[in-house]
Amino acid sequence: MRLSRFFLPVLKEVPGEAQIVSHRLMLRAGMIRQEAAGIYAWLPLGHRVLKKIEQIVREEQDRAGAVEMLMPTLQLADLWRESGRYDAYGPEMLRIVDRHERDLLYGPTNEEMITEIFRAYSRSYKDLPKLLYHIQWKFRDERRPRFGVMRGREFLMKDAYSFDLDEAAARMSYNKMFAAYLNTFQRLGLKAVPMRADTGPIGGDLSHEFIILAETGESEVFCDARLVEMGAPGLDLDFDGDLQPVVDARTALYAATDEMHDSARFEAETPAEHRVSARGIEVGHIFYFGTKYSEPMKAVVTHPDGQDRPVHMGSYGVGVSRLMGAIIEAHHDENGCIWPESVAPFGVGIINLKAGDAETDQACQDAYDALTLAGKEPLLDDTDARAGGKFATMDLIGLPYQLVIGPRGLKEGKAEVKVRATGERHELSLADAVARLAEGAFS
RNA sequence: CGGGGCGUAGCGCAGCCUGGUAGCGCAUCUGCUUUGGGAGCAGAGGGUCGUUGGUUCGAAUCCAGCCGCCCCGACCA
Numbered sequence: 271m272r273l274s275r276f277f278l279p280v281l282k283e284v285p286g287e288a289q290i291v292s293h294r295l296m297l298r299a300g301m302i303r304q305e306a307a308g309i310y311a312w313l314p315l316g317h318r319v320l321k322k323i324e325q326i327v328r329e330e331q332d333r334a335g336a337v338e339m340l341m342p343t344l345q346l347a348d349l350w351r352e353s354g355r356y357d358a359y360g361p362e363m364l365r366i367v368d369r370h371e372r373d374l375l376y377g378p379t380n381e382e383m384i385t386e387i388f389r390a391y392s393r394s395y396k397d398l399p400k401l402l403y404h405i406q407w408k409f410r411d412e413r414r415p416r417f418g419v420m421r422g423r424e425f426l427m428k429d430a431y432s433f434d435l436d437e438a439a440a441r442m443s444y445n446k447m448f449a450a451y452l453n454t455f456q457r458l459g460l461k462a463v464p465m466r467a468d469t470g471p472i473g474g475d476l477s478h479e480f481i482i483l484a485e486t487g488e489s490e491v492f493c494d495a496r497l498v499e500m501g502a503p504g505l506d507l508d509f510d511g512d513l514q515p516v517v518d519a520r521t522a523l524y525a526a527t528d529e530m531h532d533s534a535r536f537e538a539e540t541p542a543e544h545r546v547s548a549r550g551i552e553v554g555h556i557f558y559f560g561t562k563y564s565e566p567m568k569a570v571v572t573h574p575d576g577q578d579r580p581v582h583m584g585s586y587g588v589g590v591s592r593l594m595g596a597i598i599e600a601h602h603d604e605n606g607c608i609w610p611e612s613v614a615p616f617g618v619g620i621i622n623l624k625a626g627d628a629e630t631d632q633a634c635q636d637a638y639d640a641l642t643l644a645g646k647e648p649l650l651d652d653t654d655a656r657a658g659g660k661f662a663t664m665d666l667i668g669l670p671y672q673l674v675i676g677p678r679g680l681k682e683g684k685a686e687v688k689v690r691a692t693g694e695r696h697e698l699s700l701a702d703a704v705a706r707l708a709e710g711a712f713s
Numbered sequence: 714c715g716g717g718g719c720g721u722a723g724c725g726c727a728g729c730c731u732g733g734u735a736g737c738g739c740a741u742c743u744g745c746u747u748u749g750g751g752a753g754c755a756g757a758g759g760g761u762c763g764u765u766g767g768u769u770c771g772a773a774u775c776c777a778g779c780c781g782c783c784c785c786g787a788c789c790a
């Protein structure tokens with residue numbers, strides 16, 4: 271992409287409403303525009319990142335054996351009356367009436383709908399297990415939206431739903447999502463720690479929040495440092511095998527959000543040098559809820575013994591749009607964003623220091639073509655802005671690498687590669703710089 | 714939903730207390746000079762002061778309602 275054709279409205283001054291760093295940087299880098307409280311337009315740069323995050327989430331769901339579908343944003347109120355949640359949900363639910371005076375709602379989640387879909391087609395234990403997901407916009411009319419996209423009213427969410435014969439089988443579905451989430455967040459450049467969450471009236475041990483540690487996190491968390499450093503199981507994990515050891519390894523050590531925190535247990539179970547108390551951002555939540563919806567909504571299957579029983583369900587959410595804020599919270603400096611390569615809106619930023627100079631233009635064009643061919647998705651700053659501004663903008667939008675090309679260096683056939691994360695600069699021949707960027711040698 | 718605050722040019726703000734027809738910085742446009750880390754000079758354009766009503770000879774300024782937004786708290790992917 272050429273910057274001259276792109277739409278990148280960067281802000282030198284920070285709009286006053288933004289308090290936390292990810293919100294400020296997203297506004298400054300021209301990634302989002304607020305249209306109403308908690309409702310944002312995704313400008314081209316932000317949209318590119320959003321799509322990359324979404325795609326990684328999708329790939330890891332698919333790898334775990336979940337099946338993608340897409341449910342509508344608008345739902346019939348009658349569906350929610352079946353589960354009793356239409357009245358229970360309160361003003362957080364956005365209610366809409368259509369021209370026929372039918373009650374609709376903009377879905378805050380999809381348990382009812384997926385249960386309705388499942389029950390319409392499934393009759394036998396032979397239809398189980400099933401693991402379905404979609405990635406769709408949700409709306410929750412938060413009393414107080416804040417932190418930009420981290421707590422918006424409209425948000426993009428991946429939600430998966432599992433259907434199993436009994437709790438033991440449901441645990442296997444749960445474990446698949448548990449492992450898939452670890453891989454997902456690792457690919458996104460995040461260290462996510464699973465923390466035991468409140469299971470409410472269901473009870474049991476099958477609910478975890480996935481929390482990333484960040485100074486600006488919304489809630490206080492406590493955990494064992496060894497948990498933070500524990501890697502993900504890896505993309506070669508056999509999701510059809512026994513995943514219990516994977517889960518056990520990550521649930522043996524202490525980790526709790528403040529509402530589940532027990533300081534006596536924390537001190538008893540965790541040596542002082544491993545105790546971490548920090549702030550965290552919830553980016554995922556997995557939950558087994560048994561027959562909470564299948565029973566009132568009559569989603570039953572016939573078991574081998576001939577008896578009909580409600581299916582055991584779980585739901586598994588990832589806040590896709592929220593993740594963008596979380597990633598920036600985890601990866602930024604005073605100059606701007608520092609995108610992990612996996613989600614960077616462009617792979618390399620090429621800075622033409624003297625647009626209009628025939629030789630420099632040509633060198634930039636050649637580098638651009640070569641990097642495009644190598645799949646690096648370069649962004650070429652071909653505008654006639656001053657050098658200082660170009661450097662500042664490139665740092666702000668946080669592309670992992672910058673290739674700086676100007677007439678002064680070109681006289682000796684040289685160009686400069688800057689690694690955004692570390693700030694280190696390499697002066698090399700232009701051909702070398704392009705070749706090394708193409709092969710990912712600076713990673 | 715309780716408590717607090719703010720709406721004046723695209724963005725950041727001053728002016729309001731003590732009423733007299735609007736200003737600063739950045740951005741934008743023009744010209745010249747500059748040109749390797751957010752340039753300099755000169756000039757120009759841009760605002761029914763959130764909105765409705767009231768008080769007044771006169772309202773950005775005082776009063777009331779409404780709308781929008783932000784912060785702290787309680788609640789949530």
